[in-house]
Structure formats: C-alpha cells, structure tokens
Amino acid sequence: MLHHQLGDMQINRIIEYTSSEYVRTSFFPETTAEDWVQHETWMKPHAMDAATGNITLIMQAYLVRTRHHNIIVDTCVGDHKPRPSRANWHMQSRGTVPANLAAAGISPEQIDYVFCTHMHVDHVGWNTRLQDGRWVPMFPNAKYIFSKKELQFWEALPRDEKTAHFVDSVLPIVEAGQAVLVTNDYALDDEVWLEPTPGHTPDHVSVRLASNGAQAVITGDMIHNPVQCLQPEWVMRADTDPAQACRTRRAFLERYCDMDVLVCGSHFPAPSMGHIVARDKAFWFEFVSAAR
Ligand SMILES: [Zn+2]
Numbered sequence: 001m002l003h004h005q006l007g008d009m010q011i012n013r014i015i016e017y018t019s020s021e022y023v024r025t026s027f028f029p030e031t032t033a034e035d036w037v038q039h040e041t042w043m044k045p046h047a048m049d050a051a052t053g054n055i056t057l058i059m060q061a062y063l064v065r066t067r068h069h070n071i072i073v074d075t076c077v078g079d080h081k082p083r084p085s086r087a088n089w090h091m092q093s094r095g096t097v098p099a100n101l102a103a104a105g106i107s108p109e110q111i112d113y114v115f116c117t118h119m120h121v122d123h124v125g126w127n128t129r130l131q132d133g134r135w136v137p138m139f140p141n142a143k144y145i146f147s148k149k150e151l152q153f154w155e156a157l158p159r160d161e162k163t164a165h166f167v168d169s170v171l172p173i174v175e176a177g178q179a180v181l182v183t184n185d186y187a188l189d190d191e192v193w194l195e196p197t198p199g200h201t202p203d204h205v206s207v208r209l210a211s212n213g214a215q216a217v218i219t220g221d222m223i224h225n226p227v228q229c230l231q232p233e234w235v236m237r238a239d240t241d242p243a244q245a246c247r248t249r250r251a252f253l254e255r256y257c258d259m260d261v262l263v264c265g266s267h268f269p270a271p272s273m274g275h276i277v278a279r280d281k282a283f284w285f286e287f288v289s290a291a292r
Pocket of ligand 1: 267
C-alpha cells in the first residue's frame with residue numbers, strides 16, 4: 001500500500017468507502033444550483049459525480065507512523081452499528097478499515113493512539129467493535145485522545161438516535177479506562193499535536209504533524225470538500241455553529257496558503273492530500289500527484 005513520506009513519518013489513507021450520495025444543495029444547504037455552475041468543470045469527475053452532480057466524499061482514517069508511535073486519526077463509520085436513518089451506515093459489515101490497516105502492515109494491537117477530531121458518527125465508528133454482544137475497544141493497547149469539552153457536549157445531549165454513536169463508540173472507551181481527556185492545545189510530543197478548529201462541533205480539532213522539518217495537518221471536518229477553499233463561506237449542513245465554522249475555515253486557509261504544509265483532507269476525494277495555494281485572488285487546493 002502506498003504511503004506518503006513526511007520526514008521520518010509515514011502517512012497512509014485507510015479508506016472505508018467512497019460515496020457520491022451527497023446532493024450538493026442539501027449538503028451545503030445555503031447554495032443554489034447556479035452557485036455550482038462555475039465549479040462543475042474542475043470538480044468532475046473526481047470531486048463531483050459526472051452523471052448526478054452529487055459531491056464525492058471519502059470515509060477514511062489516517063494512519064500515521066512516527067518513529068515512536070502508531071497513530072490512527074478518526075475511525076470512520078464502523079461495522080454492525082445500528083443507524084436506522086442512514087442506509088450507508090446502518091449495520092454494515094464492510095470490514096475495510098481493519099483490512100486496509102492490515103494491508104498497511106498494522107494490526108489493531110499495534111495502534112498506540114487514537115485521535116478523534118470530533119465526535120460525529122463517521123469519525124468514531126471503529127473506536128469499538130462488537131464482541132459477544134458488547135462494544136469493546138477496537139484498539140486494545142491504545143490510548144484514545146478525546147477533547148474533554150467535546151465529550152461533555154455529547155454527554156449532555158438526550159440519548160436518542162442522534163447520540164447512539166456516542167453510546168456505542170465513545171462511552172465504552174471511557175468505561176474501559178482507555179480515554180485520555182485533553183484540552184484542544186494538547187501535544188503528544190513535538191511531532192503530533194492538536195490545533196483548535198471549532199465550529200463544525202464545539203471543540204473540533206485538527207491534528208498537526210511535523211517531522212524533520214516537513215509539516216502536515218489533518219483537517220477533520222473543518223472543511224469537507226476542496227470547493228470550500230474557493231467558497232469558504234459555504235456552510236455544511238451539520239455545522240453546529242456555522243458562523244464560527246466559516247471563521248475557522250477562512251483563518252485556516254489564510255494560515256496555510258502558499259505554505260509548505262501538507263493538508264490531509266479527511267473527506268476529500270483521492271488523493272485527499274495537497275496544498276492550499278493562492279490563485280486568481282482565491283484559495284485553491286492543489287492535490288499531490290502521488291499517494292493515490
Ligand atoms: Zn465527517
């Protein structure tokens with residue numbers, strides 16, 4: 001399996017599945033059909049389905065191998081999870097995340113840290129797996145790095161279908177004693193640390209990486225699609241605080257524009273990684289050519 005070399009680190013995309021089910025004007029509910037016309041040429045066919053015009057999203061984790069640790073960032077949708085209102089997430093048995101981890105040469109036992117950028121259903125799923133009718137940690141030797149503030153936000157919500165993933169994919173980690181509750185300025189070491197990127201959820205974080213002078217950032221859902229580089233004001237339907245999400249995204253684009261920092265988009269279409277560059281007085285996402 002191809003990896004991207006970042007200094008002494010290796011970065012792998014661990015793909016769960018790719019979907020073009022997302023209707024653009026409902027995924028970005030403030031947009032109209034006309035807003036999309038100018039983007040169709042560059043988005044099709046990779047970022048937008050050529051036939052339907054739906055936008056393409058990848059569900060994937062990032063595997064980061066440093067000199068000291070094996071780290072997985074975000075854990076996708078998961079298998080066997082009851083999500084009755086979402087056919088693509090309901091009672092799945094894809095097995096792709098463990099299979100693709102194995103293809104990258106890593107077993108669940110070898111993961112040292114799990115980072116979750118936020119606690120949405122498609123970022124915590126493989127935190128747990130079903131064993132004898134109980135949800136147990138998927139990565140038995142890992143510490144799971146959770147934002148304490150994000151955890152408290154979800155804890156305070158009513159227990160219904162919208163929080164089912166919190167109950168089956170986050171709480172069992174806490175109960176197993178494997179959760180480490182941190183603030184959004186947490187640093188694992190001088191190579192891996194959090195960057196606060198609030199708005200999509202209250203304490204959403206991105207994950208910064210540095211090795212031997214090479215730098216990267218894993219976005220999480222601070223941004224969903226490269227079209228938001230050109231249109232940072234486009235709000236995604238699940239943003240908890242849309243105004244804050246826009247401020248965060250614009251500040252992120254300004255911070256990393258024309259910088260030698262690899263941007264790893266959590267849901268971006270293949271190859272998902274690239275750089276933010278200035279082009280025609282706007283931000284543009286320039287994909288890397290390797291690591292597809
Ligand atoms: Zn997501």
